[in-house]
Amino acid sequence: xxxxxxxxxxxxxxxxxxxxxxxxxxxxxxxxxxxxxxxxxxxxxxxxxxxxxxxxxxxxxxxxxxxxxxxxxxxxxxxxxxxxxxxxxxxxxxxxxxxxxxxxxxxxxxxxxxxxxxxxxxxxxxxxxxxxxxxxxxxxxxxxxxxxxxxxxxxxxxxxxxxxxxxxxxxxxxxxxxxxxxxxxxxxxxxxxxxxxxxxxxxxxxxxxxxxxxxxxxxxxxxxxxxxxxxxxxxxxxxxxxxxxxxxxxxxxxxxxxxxxxxxxxxxxxxxxxxxxxxxxxxxxxxxxxxxxxxxxxxxxxxxxxxxxxxxxxxxxxxxxxxxxxxxxxxxxxxxxxxxxxxxxxxxxxxxxxxxxxxxxxxxxxxxxxxxxxxxxxxxxxxxxxxxxxxxxxxxxxxxxxxxxxxxxxxxxxxxxxxxxxxxxxxxxxxxxxxxxxxxxxxxxxxxxxxxxxxxxxxxxxxxxxxxxxxxxxxxxxxxxxxxxxxxxxxxxxxxxxxxxxxxxxxxxxxxxxxxxxxxxxxxxxxxxxxxxxxxxxxxxxxxxxxxxxxxxxxxxxxxxxxxxxxxxxxxxxxxxxxxxxxxxxxxxxxxxxxxxxxxxxxxxxxxxxxxxxxx
Numbered sequence: 001x002x003x004x005x006x007x008x009x010x011x012x013x014x015x016x017x018x019x020x021x022x023x024x025x026x027x028x029x030x031x032x033x034x035x036x037x038x039x040x041x042x043x044x045x046x047x048x049x050x051x052x053x054x055x056x057x058x059x060x061x062x063x064x065x066x067x068x069x070x071x072x073x074x075x076x077x078x079x080x081x082x083x084x085x086x087x088x089x090x091x092x093x094x095x096x097x098x099x100x101x102x103x104x105x106x107x108x109x110x111x112x113x114x115x116x117x118x119x120x121x122x123x124x125x126x127x128x129x130x131x132x133x134x135x136x137x138x139x140x141x142x143x144x145x146x147x148x149x150x151x152x153x154x155x156x157x158x159x160x161x162x163x164x165x166x167x168x169x170x171x172x173x174x175x176x177x178x179x180x181x182x183x184x185x186x187x188x189x190x191x192x193x194x195x196x197x198x199x200x201x202x203x204x205x206x207x208x209x210x211x212x213x214x215x216x217x218x219x220x221x222x223x224x225x226x227x228x229x230x231x232x233x234x235x236x237x238x239x240x241x242x243x244x245x246x247x248x249x250x251x252x253x254x255x256x257x258x259x260x261x262x263x264x265x266x267x268x269x270x271x272x273x274x275x276x277x278x279x280x281x282x283x284x285x286x287x288x289x290x291x292x293x294x295x296x297x298x299x300x301x302x303x304x305x306x307x308x309x310x311x312x313x314x315x316x317x318x319x320x321x322x323x324x325x326x327x328x329x330x331x332x333x334x335x336x337x338x339x340x341x342x343x344x345x346x347x348x349x350x351x352x353x354x355x356x357x358x359x360x361x362x363x364x365x366x367x368x369x370x371x372x373x374x375x376x377x378x379x380x381x382x383x384x385x386x387x388x389x390x391x392x393x394x395x396x397x398x399x400x401x402x403x404x405x406x407x408x409x410x411x412x413x414x415x416x417x418x419x420x421x422x423x424x425x426x427x428x429x430x431x432x433x434x435x436x437x438x439x440x441x442x443x444x445x446x447x448x449x450x451x452x453x454x455x456x457x458x459x460x461x462x463x464x465x466x467x468x469x470x471x472x473x474x475x476x477x478x479x480x481x482x483x484x485x486x487x488x489x490x491x492x493x494x495x496x497x498x499x500x501x502x503x504x505x506x507x508x509x510x511x512x513x514x515x516x517x518x519x520x521x522x523x524x525x526x527x528x529x530x531x532x533x534x535x536x537x538x539x540x541x542x543x544x545x546x547x548x549x550x551x552x553x554x555x556x557x558x559x560x561x562x563x564x565x566x567x568x569x570x571x572x573x574x575x576x577x578x579x580x581x582x583x584x585x586x587x588x589x590x591x592x593x594x595x596x597x598x599x600x601x602x603x604x605x606x607x608x609x610x611x612x613x614x615x616x
C-alpha cells in the first residue's frame with residue numbers, strides 16, 4: 001500500500017512538473033515575439049510624431065539636415081543615399097573577392113592551406129567593428145588622402161570610397177562562409193557529369209557547380225548587404241559624416257568625398273538630441289529597420305524558393321549547355337579550327353583559375369595586414385599602467401573596462417542562455433512539425449537576428465534607459481545585449497538538439513522516463529557541445545559590441561560596484577580613445593587585447609566543433 005502510494009505520488013509530481021515546464025518553455029519561446037513587438041512599438045511610437053510633423057515625403061526626400069538652425073530641417077535623403085552608396089561600393093568590392101575565395105576553398109584549396117585559411121577567415125568574422133574602424137582610420141584614410149593629393153582633387157581621406165573598402169573587407173566572411181556551404185551542397189553528380197563530358201576541373205566548377213549554387217551565393221550577397229547597411233562604428237570612423245547629399249558618388253570627386261549613413265547619424269547625434277530632433281533620429285531608426293526588413297524578406301524568399309539539392313531537368317542540362325555546347329557553337333559559327341577552340345577554352349580556364357587564386361590571396365592578405373598592423377603597433381604599448389584598477393587621464397587604464405566587459409558577459413549569458421535553450425527545447429521537443437506558432441517564433445527570431453546593433457541600442461535607450469528609468473547602467477546594457485544575442489543562442493541550441501539521434505529519446509522512453517526527464521537527462525547532455533559552441537560565439541558578440549552599449553551602458557571607465565552603475569566595456573573604451581585622438585598608442589594596445597580575446601573565443605569554439613565532429 002505504501003509502495004503504491006509513493007509511486008502514485010511520484011507520477012503525480014512528475015505530471016505537474018511536465019505541465020509546469022511546458023508552460024515555462026512556451027513563455028520563453030514567446031520572448032522573441034514579445035521583444036520584436038516591443039522594439040517595433042517603441043520605435044514607431046518614438047518616431048511617428050516626427051514624421052507626422054515634418055511630413056513623410058519631406059522627411060524621406062528632404063535633402064537638408066540642419067537640426068541646430070533656427071528653422072531646422074530634418075530630411076534624411078542624404079543619409080539614405082550615403083547608406084546606399086557605401087553599401088553598393090562594399091558589394092562591388094566584397095562580392096567578387098568573397099565568391100572567388102569561396103570557390104577556392106571549396107574546390108581548389110590544398111588541405112594544408114585550407115586548415116590555415118578557414119580559421120583565418122573565421123577570425124576575420126570575429127574582429128569587432130571598432131577594431132576595423134580604427135584600422136581604417138589609421139591606415140586606409142591616410143592612403144586615400146594621399147591619392148586625392150596625387151589626383152589634385154583635395155580631400156581628407158574620410159570618404160565614401162574609404163568606407164566602401166572597409167565594409168567590403170568586413171562582409172567577406174559572411175559571403176565566403178555561405179557561398180562555400182552552397183557550393184559544397186551542390187550534388188557531386190553535377191561536377192562528375194561535367195568531367196565525364198570532357199570538361200576540365202575549372203570549367204566544371206564555374207560552368208556547372210556555380211550556377212547550381214547561385215541561390216545560396218545570392219543569399220550570401222543579400223546577407224552581406226544587410227551587414228553593410230547596418231554597420232555603425234567602422235563607418236562613422238572613416239566616412240567623413242557630412243550630412244549632405246553625396247556629390248557625384250560614382251565619379252572621382254564623389255568617391256573621394258565624405259558622406260553620412262543612417263547608422264552614423266544615430267550614433268553621432270542621439271546623445272544630445274531633444275524634442276523634434278530626437279524624434280527625427282528615432283524615425284531614422286524606423287526607416288533603417290524597414291530597409292533591413294526588406295533585405296530579410298528577399299533573403300527568405302531566395303532561401304525558400306528552391307531546394308539546392310533538388311535535381312531538375314534544367315540542372316541536368318547544364319552539363320551539355322555549358323560544357324559541350326557553350327563555346328563550341330560559337331566557334332562553329334565562326335568556323336574556327338579545333339585547336340583554336342581548345343586554346344581559347346584553356347585561356348579562359350586559366351584566367352578563371354588565376355583569378356580565383358588571386359582573390360583568395362587578397363582575402364588572406366587583408367586579414368594578415370589588419371592583424372599585423374594592430375599587433376606591430378600595439379604590443380609595444382602594453383605597459384603596466386594600462387592594467388591598473390583605476391583609470392584616469394594619465395594612464396588610460398583598460399582594466400576597469402576589462403572587468404566591466406567580463407561582468408557584461410556573465411550577466412548577459414545568465415539571462416540569455418536559459419531563455420534561448422528553453423525556447424529551442426520547446427521548438428524541437430514540444431511542438432509538431434508545421435505548427436503555426438513555431439513558424440511565428442522562428443520568423444520573429446530571424447527578424448531579431450537581422451536588426452542592426454545600433455537599432456538595439458536605440459531601443460535600449462528608449463525602453464531600459466527611459467521607460468524603465470535604468471539610465472546608463474550595467475544592467476541596461478546587459479538586458480539590451482540579451483535580446484541581441486538571443487537569436488544566436490536559439491539557432492545554435494536548436495541545431496544541437498536536432499543533431500541528437502531519436503534513438504536516444506526512444507531509449508529513454510522505453511526505460512520509463514517521462515518527456516521532461518528524457519530532455520534534461522539524455523537530450524541536453526548530448527547536445528551540450530553544440531550549445532556551448534553557440535554560447536562561445538555569443539560571448540564574442542558581447543565582447544565586440546560597441547554601438548548598443550554606448551546608448552545603454554554609457555562610457556564611464558570604472559569598475560562596476562552595482563548593476564545600476566554606468567560602465568565602459570573594452571570595445572567602447574577603444575572607441576573613446578580613438579575618437580579623442582590623443583591616446584592612439586593606448587587604442588592600439590586595447591585593440592591587441594580585443595584581438596587576443598577574439599582569438600581565444602574562436603579557438604575554444606573550434607575545439608568544441610572538433611569534439612562534436614569526432615563524436616559523430
